[in-house]
Amino acid sequence: MNELYTVAEIRQIEQAALAGLPAGTLMQRAGAAAMQMALAMLDNASIASAPRVLVLAGPGNNGGDALDVAARLAQAGIEVTVALYAVAERQPQDARAALGRAQAGAATLLAPGDPGDSAAPSAAGSIYQRHWDLVIDGLFGIGLARPLAGAMRAMVEFINTLPCQVLALDIPSGLDADTGDIVGPGGIAVRAHRTITFIADKPGLHTCHGRDHAGQVSIATLDIDPALLPPAQAFLNGPILFADALRPRPQNSHKGSFGDVAVLGGAHGMQGAPILAARAALHCGAGRVFACFVDEAPGYDPAQPELMCRHAGDFDFSKTTVVAGPGSGGASRANELLARVLDLPVPLVLDADALNLVAADRALQQRLAARTGATILTPHPLEAARLLAVSAGVIQADRLAAARQLAARFQAIVILKGSGSVIARPDGSVAINPSGNPALATAGTGDVLAGVCGALLAQHLPPWQAALSAAWLHGHAADRLVEAGVGPVGLSASELIPAIRTALNALNALCTLGALGALGAQITVNAH
Ligand SMILES: NC(=O)C1=CN([C@@H]2O[C@H](COP(=O)(O)OP(=O)(O)OC[C@H]3O[C@@H](n4cnc5c(N)ncnc54)[C@H](O)[C@@H]3O)[C@@H](O)[C@H]2O)[C@@H](O)CC1
Numbered sequence: 001m002n003e004l005y006t007v008a009e010i011r012q013i014e015q016a017a018l019a020g021l022p023a024g025t026l027m028q029r030a031g032a033a034a035m036q037m038a039l040a041m042l043d044n045a046s047i048a049s050a051p052r053v054l055v056l057a058g059p060g061n062n063g064g065d066a067l068d069v070a071a072r073l074a075q076a077g078i079e080v081t082v083a084l085y086a087v088a089e090r091q092p093q094d095a096r097a098a099l100g101r102a103q104a105g106a107a108t109l110l111a112p113g114d115p116g117d118s119a120a121p122s123a124a125g126s127i128y129q130r131h132w133d134l135v136i137d138g139l140f141g142i143g144l145a146r147p148l149a150g151a152m153r154a155m156v157e158f159i160n161t162l163p164c165q166v167l168a169l170d171i172p173s174g175l176d177a178d179t180g181d182i183v184g185p186g187g188i189a190v191r192a193h194r195t196i197t198f199i200a201d202k203p204g205l206h207t208c209h210g211r212d213h214a215g216q217v218s219i220a221t222l223d224i225d226p227a228l229l230p231p232a233q234a235f236l237n238g239p240i241l242f243a244d245a246l247r248p249r250p251q252n253s254h255k256g257s258f259g260d261v262a263v264l265g266g267a268h269g270m271q272g273a274p275i276l277a278a279r280a281a282l283h284c285g286a287g288r289v290f291a292c293f294v295d296e297a298p299g300y301d302p303a304q305p306e307l308m309c310r311h312a313g314d315f316d317f318s319k320t321t322v323v324a325g326p327g328s329g330g331a332s333r334a335n336e337l338l339a340r341v342l343d344l345p346v347p348l349v350l351d352a353d354a355l356n357l358v359a360a361d362r363a364l365q366q367r368l369a370a371r372t373g374a375t376i377l378t379p380h381p382l383e384a385a386r387l388l389a390v391s392a393g394v395i396q397a398d399r400l401a402a403a404r405q406l407a408a409r410f411q412a413i414v415i416l417k418g419s420g421s422v423i424a425r426p427d428g429s430v431a432i433n434p435s436g437n438p439a440l441a442t443a444g445t446g447d448v449l450a451g452v453c454g455a456l457l458a459q460h461l462p463p464w465q466a467a468l469s470a471a472w473l474h475g476h477a478a479d480r481l482v483e484a485g486v487g488p489v490g491l492s493a494s495e496l497i498p499a500i501r502t503a504l505n506a507l508n509a510l511c512t513l514g515a516l517g518a519l520g521a522q523i524t525v526n527a528h
Pocket residue numbers: 014018026027030058059060061062063065092094139140141142143144145146147148149169170171198
C-alpha cells in the first residue's frame with residue numbers, strides 16, 4: 001500500500017469507521033497490533049527473561065492506545081510500568097476505558113509529574129533510574145497541537161538517551177504527521193526505532209525529520225473497510241508507481257532510438273558538474289550525450305570518451321533533451337543560454353545554478369511557466385526557497401506544500417531533494433521517496449540525479465514517471481552501495497553512477513518478466 005493520508009483525511013476515515021463499530025473497537029485493534037509489534041521487538045532484541053517495558057501514556061486517544069497495549073502486555077506476564085500523563089476525568093471515553101483495563105491488571109501505573117514538581121519526585125525517580133528493555137511511546141498521535149513541554153518533554157529527553165528499543169504508536173510524539181517537522185517552536189520529538197501507524201500511512205513519517213524519528217514504519221489498518229479510504233493525493237514512491245513506463249528495448253534499435261541528452265553547464269572552474277550529469281545520462285541509457293560548456297570546453301572526457309564535449313554557444317539544443325544548470329554559474333552568458341533553452345519545446349531538466357538564475361530573474365520565470373515541453377525541476381531546499389522567495393526553514397517546515405507550490409507555479413514536475421525527497425506535479429499529487437541515505441549528502445550527487453532524469457526523459461518516459469524513477473533509483477543505488485560498505489562515509493557521486501545503471505537494468509528485467517509485485521525485494525545492485 002503506497003497511499004499516504006493527511007491528519008484531516010485520517011480523521012474522516014476514523015469517523016466513518018467508528019460509526020459502524022462498537023465503542024473502543026478501533027483502539028483495541030490498535031492495542032492488539034501494537035502488542036504483536038512490541039513482542040516481536042523484545043524477541044529480536046533477544047532479551048533472555050523478564051523484560052521490562054516502559055509505556056508512556058498521554059492525555060488523549062494515543063495515550064488510550066498505550067494503555068491498551070500496557071494492559072495486554074501485563075496480561076501476557078510482562079513487567080510493565082506506565083508513565084501516565086492523563087487524568088481519567090479529562091480522557092476521551094475510549095482512552096478512559098483503556099485506563100480502566102490497565103488499572104485492573106498487573107501493570108504499575110505511575111504519574112511522574114513535572115521534574116521540578118516536588119509532589120511527585122519518587123515516581124519520576126523510579127522511572128529515570130531503572131533499566132528498560134523497550135519503551136512504548138503513546139504520548140501524542142495526530143492530536144498534538146503544540147510543542148511538548150514540562151514533564152512530558154523531560155521524559156522524551158530521557159528516553160531519547162536510552163540505549164533500548166523504542167516503539168512509537170501511530171507517530172513519534174512531537175512529530176507533525178502531515179509534514180515530518182517537529183512541532184515547535186523549540187519542540188522535541190521521540191526518536192523511535194519502529195513506528196506502528198494506525199489506519200493508513202502518513203507523509204510526516206517519511207520526510208523532513210520523519211525518517212530519523214519514526215525508524216521503520218509498519219501500518220496497522222485496524223481492519224477498516226478500504227472503501228472508506230478516499231483517493232489519495234500523496235504516495236510513497238516505489239516501482240509500482242512508475243514501472244509501467246519502463247519498456248524492454250526492442251532488438252531493432254539504434255542509438256537514435258534512445259534520444260540525445262545535452263547537459264548545459266560547466267562555467268570556468270566548475271566543469272566537473274556537467275561531466276557527472278552527462279556520465280549519469282550515458283549510463284542510464286541515453287543514445288548520445290553532449291556536455292556543453294558555458295565557458296571553455298575540454299577537448300573530451302578522458303575517463304568517458306563516449307561523451308561529446310562542446311562549447312554551449314555553438315550548440316544546437318533544439319533536438320535534444322536538455323539538462324541545464326550543473327556548474328553553469330550565474331553569469332550573464334549562462335543566463336542568455338538558459339533563456340534560449342527555456343524557449344525550446346524540448347524536454348528540460350533544470351538543476352542547481354539554472355534554478356538560481358530563474359529565481360533571480362522574473363523574465364526567466366515567465367519563460368519557464370510558459371514552456372510547452374516537459375520540465376523537471378530538481379531544487380534542494382535552499383534553491384526551492386530562492387524560487388519561492390522564502391527561507392529554507394519555511395520550505396522544510398512543509399516540504400509537501402513547497403513542492404506543490406513550485407509545481408503549480410512553474411507548471412513542472414518538481415523533485416524537492418532532501419531526506420524523503422518530495423516529487424510533485426502541477427495537479428497537486430505528490431510522492432515521497434523512501435530510498436536513499438546520508439551517503440548522498442556529498443557534492444555531485446545532485447548532478448547525477450539531474451543526468452538520470454535527462455536520460456529517462458530522452459528515452460520517452462513521461463516526466464512524472466521519469467522523476468519518480470530517477471529519485472527512486474538514485475536513492476536505491478545509494479542504499480545498496482552502503483550495504484556493500486561503499487558509504488555512508490566517503491561515497492562519491494561517480495560511484496553512484498554504475499550502481500544506478502545496475503538498478504535500472506534490474507528493474508527493466510523485472511518489468512519485462514512482469515514480476516512487479518516482487519520489485520522492491522528482488523533488486524540487488526553490485527557495488528562495482
Ligand atoms: N479515536 C479512535 O477511535 C482511535 C484513535 N486512535 C489514536 O488516537 C490518536 C489521536 O487521538 P487524539 O485525537 O485524542 O489526540 P492525541 O492523543 O494525539 O492527543 C490529543 C490530546 O492532547 C492534548 N494536547 C495536544 N498537544 C498537547 C501538548 N503539547 N501538551 C499537552 N497536551 C496536548 C489535546 O488537548 C488532547 O487532549 C491517534 O494518533 C491514534 O493513536 C487509534 O487508537 C485508532 C482509533
